Each structure stands twice: as C-alpha cells, then as structure tokens.
Amino acid sequence: MVKLEWVLVKKNLWSLESRLERSREMGDDGVKKEAMEILGMFQVLPRLVVFDLDYTLWPFYCECRSKQQMPYLYPHGKGILYALKDKGVNIAIASRSPTPDTANTFLDKLELSSIFVAKEIFSSWTHKTEHFQKINRTGVPYKEMLFFDDEDRNIEAVSKMGVTSILVDDGVNLGALRQGLAEFAQNSASGKKNKEKRLPDSSKSDELQ
Ligand SMILES: [Mg+2]
Numbered sequence: 250m251v252k253l254e255w256v257l258v259k260k261n262l263w264s265l266e267s268r269l270e271r272s273r274e275m276g277d278d279g280v281k282k283e284a285m286e287i288l289g290m291f292q293v294l295p296r297l298v299v300f301d302l303d304y305t306l307w308p309f310y311c312e313c314r315s316k317q318q319m320p321y322l323y324p325h326g327k328g329i330l331y332a333l334k335d336k337g338v339n340i341a342i343a344s345r346s347p348t349p350d351t352a353n354t355f356l357d358k359l360e361l362s363s364i365f366v367a368k369e370i371f372s373s374w375t376h377k378t379e380h381f382q383k384i385n386r387t388g389v390p391y392k393e394m395l396f397f398d399d400e401d402r403n404i405e406a407v408s409k410m411g412v413t414s415i416l417v418d419d420g421v422n423l424g425a426l427r428q429g430l431a432e433f434a435q436n437s438a439s440g441k442k443n444k445e446k447r448l449p450d451s452s453k454s455d456e457l458q
Contacts, residue, residue, distance in 0.1 A: 275324075275328075277327045277328045277331070278328070279328070280324070280325045280327070280328025280329065280332075280423065281327075281328035281329075281331050281332045281335075282328075283328070283423055284325075284328055284329045284332030284333075284423060284426060285332045285335065285336065287423060287426055287427050287430065288332060288333070288336045288338075288430070290430075291430045291431075291433075291434050292434070293433070293434045293437050293438075294336070294338055294430065294433075295338060295393055295394055295395040295413070295430075295433050296338070296339060296389045296393040296394070297338070297339045297340070297341060297366070297384070297387070297389045297393065297394045297395070298333055298338055298339070298340050298341075298394070298395045298396075298397070298429075299340070299341045299342070299343050299381075299384060299394055299395070299396045299397070299412075300330075300340065300341070300342055300343070300396075300397050300398075300421065301342075301343060301344055301377075301396075301397060301398040301399060301400075301403065302342060302344040302346060302352055302370070303344065303346060303399075304399040304417075304420065305397055305398055305399050305417055305420060305421055306322055306323065306326050306420070306421060307320055307321065307322050307323065307326070307355070307420075308321075308323055308419075308420055310346075311346055311348055311351045311352050311355055312346060312347050312348040312351065314351060314355075315351075316350070316351050316354045316355075319358060320355035320358055320359055321359075322359065323419075323420030323421060323422065324420075324422070325420070325421060325422040325423055325426075326420070326421060327359075327361075329421060329422075329423070329426055330361065330364060331364075334364055339366045339387075339389070340364060340365055340366065341365050341366055341367040341368065341369070341384055341387075342356075342365050342367070342368045342369060342370060343369050343377050343380040343381065343384060343396070343398075344369070344370045344371075344380075345371070345372055345373055345377065345380070345403075346370055346371075346372070347372040349370040349371060352370050353368070353370065356368070366387060367383070367384050367387055369383050369384055375406070376400075376402045376403045376405070376406035376407070377398070377403045377406060377407050378406050378407065378410060381394075381396075381407055381410055381412065390411075391410045391411035391412045392411045392412070392436070392437065392440060393437075394412045394413070395412070395413045395414075395415070395429050395430070395433045396408075396412050396413065396414040396415065397414075397415050397417050397421050397425060397429060398414065398415075398416065398417065399416065399417050399418075399420075400416075401416055404416045413429065413432050413433040413436050415428060415429040415432065
C-alpha cells in the first residue's frame with residue numbers, strides 16, 4: 250500500500266516537473282499561442298475573466314514580500330492574460346490581500362497594471378462577494394464572468410452569485426483555462442435552456458392578463 254502511494258507521489262512529481270519543464274520551453278509566446286487555440290475552441294466566451302493574485306497569478310503571498318523585490322507569475326500566467334486581452338475578453342483582479350500597495354507595485358513592475366479593467370484589492374471578511382459587487386458595477390452581469398481562485402471558500406461564495414468559478418490547485422495554467430471555459434459554456438447553455446423552459450409560463454400569464 251505504502252509502495253503504491255509512493256509510486257503515485259513519484260508519478261505526480263514527475264508530471265509536475267515535466268509540466269514546468271514544458272512551460273519553460275514554451276515561454277510566454279508559446280503559452281499565449283496555445284491559450285489562443287483553446288479560446289478558439291469555444292463559441293461562447295465570458296465577457297470578463299477575474300483572477301485572484303496570491304497563489305493564483307503568482308506563487309507567493311505578497312504581504313510576505315518587500316516592495317523592493319522583483320515579482321514573477323506562474324509559468325502560464327502572462328501568456329493566458331495576453332491571450333484573453335487579444336481575444337477581446339476583459340480581465341480583472343479580485344484579491345483580499347492586506348497589502349494592496351505591494352500588490353499594485355508588483356503589477357506595475359510586471360507591466361500589467363493597465364491590462365485590467367478593474368482591480369479590487371482590499372482585505373475583507375466576506376469571501377470576495379464585496380469584491381464582485383464592485384466589479385459588477387462595470388456593467389457585466391455575474392453570469393457572464395469567469396473566476397479563478399485558489400481558496401475554496403471564495404469559490405463557494407462567488408459561485409453562489411452566479412459566477413462560473415474555478416478552483417486552481419497550483420496557480421492558473423492552460424488546463425485550468427480550458428476547464429473554466431468549458432464550465433462557463435456549459436453554465437451559459439443550461440441558463441439559456443432554463444430561460445426557454447420558463448418562457449411558455451410567462452407567455453401564458455400574459456395571455457391571462
Ligand atoms: Mg489566493
């Protein structure tokens with residue numbers, strides 16, 4: 250039993266290493282190209298994709314770092330952000346970081362500040378529902394948003410608002426992007442079906458009036 254578990258651990262480590270190796274080989278342009286292909290596979294795309302920062306876009310808590318340090322993203326981060334931008338999908342940030350100053354400095358250093366249509370970075374007791382209420386004021390309905398985060402309590406709270414929400418395990422990557430877009434397409438198709446199902450009832454009540 251122990252041996253089997255060890256084999257599985259080794260297998261997982263091997264797949265993680267080969268994934269990281271492949272990301273390094275691909276570079277930002279390679280990842281962007283692959284992300285563009287993934288985006289091209291879906292007829293329905295979200296209008297806005299929202300990302301958490303710590304352990305979703307970058308592999309650290311920015312509150313534990315000094316502003317003087319040079320930040321870096323997960324290997325697929327930049328390619329995915331630029332592919333979404335090129336495809337005309339807006340992107341935003343929802344972070345509960347207690348050090349928005351450091352977070353914003355890091356985004357500046359990575360030359361990413363101007364790429365986001367909204368940056369909601371503030372500490373809050375709510376599990377990001379407050380962040381999404383603010384983002385919602387940009388005019389995009391919750392059901393047209395896709396959200397990536399590494400904490401399941403945020404995923405749970407935000408998905409209840411109607412946002413397709415994806416839990417990332419080790420930062421956002423091409424696999425998570427594909428999964429997110431597939432779930433978004435599925436949710437928007439079932440939303441449409443429900444609307445169609447409701448239609449006969451509402452037309453009936455119109456007739457009665
Ligand atoms: Mg996080």
